Amino acid sequence: MSAGAPLPHDAAHLHVTGAARYIDDIPVPANCLHLAFGLSQSAAGRITDMDLARVRQADGVVAVMTAADLPFANDVSPAAHDEPLLATGQVHYVGQPVFLVIARSHHAARRAARLGKITIAEETPILTLAEALAANSRFEDGPRIYTKGNAAAAIDKAAHKISGTLHLGGQEHFYLEGQAALVFPQENGDMHVHSSTQHPTEIQHKVADAIGRPMHAVRVESRRMGGGFGGKESQGNALAVACAVAANLTGRACKMRYDRDDDMIITGKRHDFEIQYTAGVAPDGRIAGLQFTHLVRCGWAMDLSLPVADRAMLHADNAYHLTDVEITSHRLKTNTQSATAYRGFGGPQGMIGIERVMDHIAANLGLDPLAVRRVNYYQQGAGQTTPYGQIVEDFILDEMTDTLTVSCDFAARKAQVEDWNRNHPTLKKGLALTPVKFGISFTLSHLNQAGALVHVYQDGSVHLNHGGTEMGQGLFQKVAQVAATCFGLPLQQIKITATDTGKVPNTSATAASSGSDLNGMAVKAACETIKTRIAEHLGAVHGAAADSVVFDGGRVIAGAHSLTFAEAAASAYQARISLSATGFYKTPKLAWDRIKGTGRPFFYFAYGVAATEVVIDTLTGENRILRADILHDAGQSLNPALDIGQIEGGYVQGAGWLTTEELVWDARGRLLTHAPSTYKIPACGDRPKVFNVALWDGQNREDTIFRSKAVGEPPFMLGISAYSALCQAVQACGPTFADLRAPATPEAVLAAVMRTQAGQG
Amino acid sequence: MAQVSMTVNGRAASAEIEGRTLLSTFLRETLHLTGTHVGCDTSQCGACVVHVNGEAVKSCTMLASEADGAEVATIEGQANADGSLNVIQQAFQDHHGLQCGFCTPGMVMSAAALLKENPKPSEAEVRAYLEGNICRCTGYHNIVKAIMAASGQDVSALAAE
Numbered sequence: 012m013s014a015g016a017p018l019p020h021d022a023a024h025l026h027v028t029g030a031a032r033y034i035d036d037i038p039v040p041a042n043c044l045h046l047a048f049g050l051s052q053s054a055a056g057r058i059t060d061m062d063l064a065r066v067r068q069a070d071g072v073v074a075v076m077t078a079a080d081l082p083f084a085n086d087v088s089p090a091a092h093d094e095p096l097l098a099t100g101q102v103h104y105v106g107q108p109v110f111l112v113i114a115r116s117h118h119a120a121r122r123a124a125r126l127g128k129i130t131i132a133e134e135t136p137i138l139t140l141a142e143a144l145a146a147n148s149r150f151e152d153g154p155r156i157y158t159k160g161n162a163a164a165a166i167d168k169a170a171h172k173i174s175g176t177l178h179l180g181g182q183e184h185f186y187l188e189g190q191a192a193l194v195f196p197q198e199n200g201d202m203h204v205h206s207s208t209q210h211p212t213e214i215q216h217k218v219a220d221a222i223g224r225p226m227h228a229v230r231v232e233s234r235r236m237g238g239g240f241g242g243k244e245s246q247g248n249a250l251a252v253a254c255a256v257a258a259n260l261t262g263r264a265c266k267m268r269y270d271r272d273d274d275m276i277i278t279g280k281r282h283d284f285e286i287q288y289t290a291g292v293a294p295d296g297r298i299a300g301l302q303f304t305h306l307v308r309c310g311w312a313m314d315l316s317l318p319v320a321d322r323a324m325l326h327a328d329n330a331y332h333l334t335d336v337e338i339t340s341h342r343l344k345t346n347t348q349s350a351t352a353y354r355g356f357g358g359p360q361g362m363i364g365i366e367r368v369m370d371h372i373a374a375n376l377g378l379d380p381l382a383v384r385r386v387n388y389y390q391q392g393a394g395q396t397t398p399y400g401q402i403v404e405d406f407i408l409d410e411m412t413d414t415l416t417v418s419c420d421f422a423a424r425k426a427q428v429e430d431w432n433r434n435h436p437t438l439k440k441g442l443a444l445t446p447v448k449f450g451i452s453f454t455l456s457h458l459n460q461a462g463a464l465v466h467v468y469q470d471g472s473v474h475l476n477h478g479g480t481e482m483g484q485g486l487f488q489k490v491a492q493v494a495a496t497c498f499g500l501p502l503q504q505i506k507i508t509a510t511d512t513g514k515v516p517n518t519s520a521t522a523a524s525s526g527s528d529l530n531g532m533a534v535k536a537a538c539e540t541i542k543t544r545i546a547e548h549l550g551a552v553h554g555a556a557a558d559s560v561v562f563d564g565g566r567v568i569a570g571a572h573s574l575t576f577a578e579a580a581a582s583a584y585q586a587r588i589s590l591s592a593t594g595f596y597k598t599p600k601l602a603w604d605r606i607k608g609t610g611r612p613f614f615y616f617a618y619g620v621a622a623t624e625v626v627i628d629t630l631t632g633e634n635r636i637l638r639a640d641i642l643h644d645a646g647q648s649l650n651p652a653l654d655i656g657q658i659e660g661g662y663v664q665g666a667g668w669l670t671t672e673e674l675v676w677d678a679r680g681r682l683l684t685h686a687p688s689t690y691k692i693p694a695c696g697d698r699p700k701v702f703n704v705a706l707w708d709g710q711n712r713e714d715t716i717f718r719s720k721a722v723g724e725p726p727f728m729l730g731i732s733a734y735s736a737l738c739q740a741v742q743a744c745g746p747t748f749a750d751l752r753a754p755a756t757p758e759a760v761l762a763a764v765m766r767t768q769a770g771q772g
Numbered sequence: 773m774a775q776v777s778m779t780v781n782g783r784a785a786s787a788e789i790e791g792r793t794l795l796s797t798f799l800r801e802t803l804h805l806t807g808t809h810v811g812c813d814t815s816q817c818g819a820c821v822v823h824v825n826g827e828a829v830k831s832c833t834m835l836a837s838e839a840d841g842a843e844v845a846t847i848e849g850q851a852n853a854d855g856s857l858n859v860i861q862q863a864f865q866d867h868h869g870l871q872c873g874f875c876t877p878g879m880v881m882s883a884a885a886l887l888k889e890n891p892k893p894s895e896a897e898v899r900a901y902l903e904g905n906i907c908r909c910t911g912y913h914n915i916v917k918a919i920m921a922a923s924g925q926d927v928s929a930l931a932a933e
């Protein structure tokens with residue numbers, strides 16, 4: 012059986028030989044044109060003049076377009092129609108595309124784009140959360156508020172009251188392949204689009220609107236991305252639309268790829284947050300009442316900010332049962348890049364808020380941080396509900412925490428860390444364990460659907476297609492394993508093909524960790540349809556009941572007859588039986604009202620626990636992760652090797668967000684960290700020296716594809732244990748709570764150490 | 773315009789190019805060897821690593837004309853003569869040293885250069901050597917493991933697979 016086998020990534024042999032094709036590797040005709048945007052250098056203001064004469068005259072330039080030259084929709088937003096492809100009169104951030112250069116080479120286009128003279132009557136930009144709040148610059152008419160019980164009253168009555176503020180930075184995706192699109196114009200004005208996108212259907216939709224044609228005139232294909240992480244959910248729209256309007260204008264193939272600096276300056280990132288909290292706490296550390304206020308920096312356009320901010324609210328409880336809670340979320344509009352989807356989609360920001368509260372409680376009450384966490388855990392089987400009213404049915408974190416504390420020798424190591432801290436004045440250590448409970452499903456319920464298309468050919472080979480996209484997570488391989496298992500075939504007989512809106516229409520973005528859950532089920536449904544047809548046919552021919560026909564080991568057994576799968580397919584074909592089927596799946600049990608904040612937004616939860624040990628240098632703030640131990644719940648894993656890869660990569664990326672990855676804008680709203688020289692993603696030497704990752708042995712209680720669980724996003728939040736460990740190391744420096752901002756760069760750690768030593772936590 | 777000639781993966785290659793053409797551009801656009809990837813354009817990510825006269829270089833940081841007359845090796849020339857994967861490539865596949873694969877060609881080329889210099893590197897030496905190669909997907913663990921395995925060392929102690 013193929014499902015459950017730890018097989019390598021389907022394209023591994025192509026990657027190690029350099030034969031795997033990304034957008035920029037696709038052969039193009041010699042007259043292919045290349046595009047670049049001219050960008051706004053101001054964060055806010057009105058365009059009073061645009062002198063593009065030198066751009067037009069530059070070497071290799073074929074045409075230059077501004078908003079006035081766009082014949083149809085000038086819009087690349089995923090929802091709110093507030094994001095023009097090219098600025099219309101007003102600019103909203105430094106890096107906003109203002110004009111489009113179409114040239115004979117990538118370099119000619121980029122060089123020419125620098126020659127534009129845009130005159131802007133500058134206005135005072137709104138850059139920070141405080142400025143936006145003061146100016147009431149926001150999306151939606153006021154804050155969203157979710158409540159359960161009476162938080163204020165519970166806090167009042169509690170023995171202890173603890174409050175604080177966490178400043179939480181954003182994050183650049185740094186997918187290694189930058190954004191890219193390539194469009195081939197077809198006869199009759201149709202467009203064939205290749206895009207590095209997580210969302211082919213949205214690209215199709217935006218391109219169709221931009222060329223004034225129905226969606227059927229546009230076909231979008233995506234074989235793979237060189238990383239996505241949410242950054243290619245909506246941010247690829249601009250490139251695909253630009254290529255399509257340029258191809259429409261010139262009749263030639265058009266390609267656009269951002270170079271790294273442009274990519275970082277133009278595209279949105281993870282939302283940065285300020286999280287204010289007030290907790291009422293019982294003497295044993297139990298939270299009696301809790302209030303959170305989320306200030307969310309959304310940037311200049313709405314993009315996906317509302318569901319991101321919602322998901323942050325939906326993860327404000329993480330693994331902890333709250334009886335009286337109030338979460339207030341302000342979605343603030345600023346003159347910065349439009350913040351967008353990023354692995355976890357707000358979940359990590361929501362979750363770190365309450366992890367911070369746990370550490371703060373432990374510090375103030377002199378309790379053990381893990382004990383505080385455990386006393387607040389949901390209780391399995393108690394029918395407890397989340398702040399939004401969903402019953403937590405399968406809470407397995409108690410058992411997982413027990414298992415991990417034993418396997419990583421937590422108690423003994425904790426004692427060693429304390430001992431070390433008593434004896435070493437300069438280097439301080441911290442060891443923290445944090446849990447993850449992450450809700451699986453799109454919170455926009457209608458997105459929880461998927462389609463598939465499966466063909467069986469006369470020779471028994473299988474062509475597989477579905478709406479999910481491959482960004483390195485191994486989705487294609489997992490889904491192929493599903494198909495191989497259904498047909499009882501070796502994996503080599505299944506052909507994985509590029510995502511293609513011409514094959515499976517109306518797809519959702521590959522996001523919310525839902526790729527294998529949704530598409531695996533859709534593919535299974537398609538395979539079952541074909542199997543049933545073959546079984547009925549062979550049953551009739553060989554005098555066996557259709558439901559007794561078995562598909563296994565590359566053979567089909569009907570009564571006393573055993574055929575190869577190829578013979579069975581040929582026989583069905585001869586009998587004029589269709590060997591092609593579509594499959595469809597929609598997630599059951601969902602019911603969610605996002606305005607009231609009540610219902611069941613999630614089909615199930617995925618769980619994990621991580622224990623991280625760190626050391627800090629109290630003289631410089633430098634810090635290292637020494638060891639990480641992880642136990643993660645992927646249900647009955649479809650492919651343990653790929654799942655463990657997601658967990659390792661997710662943890663490192665999550666820890667990166669909270670330690671080395673710092674985004675800095677200057678007072679004029681210019682992003683200063685727009686290249687890997689200044690923006691530090693984890694390098695090979697940064698990851699923990701000791702790194703143990705194990706999968707929890709258990710099935711999904713819900714009926715998912717072979718009882719597996721989604722694994723794309725949840726492990727990202729295991730990285731919070733690194734931040735918590737750093738807080739505890741700082742805590743060892745003095746009497747007051749370690750008020751450490753994130754990312755915990757050396758600068759931030761040093762500042763927190765000095766405050767803690769001075770007793771000013 | 774300038775004439776450059778070099779040997780790429782054992783084959784003679786020459787062309788008339790603009791003087792400012794980077795080696796990465798020459799490989800990708802003139803020779804259509806697109807396995808050499810460009811991830812940052814500025815000598816920081818390592819996706820573009822190739823060998824020039826046996827040394828690992830970031831091809832986005834070298835002019836094609838600087839490689840005039842040189843022996844250049846790219847990812848496309850790494851497989852064994854019969855087309856099967858070489859030991860490093862095979863190890864990256866077997867030990868899951870890749871996800872999106874965009875960093876992989878550069879990683880394999882850096883690994884090959886390392887193992888030529890130091891056939892049995894320690895884990896710390898592998899990590900130090902790879903400081904110039906960024907991977908955003910894997911968290912590096914399986915990459916390090918693949919390289920250790922390719923050097924013939926036992927990696928069973930290197931925890932998780």
Ligand code: FES
Nearest residue numbers: 811816817818832
């Ligand atoms: S492209 Fe050459 S180092 Fe990044």
Ligand code: FES
Nearest residue numbers: 871875907908909
């Ligand atoms: S596998 Fe994606 S960057 Fe390394």
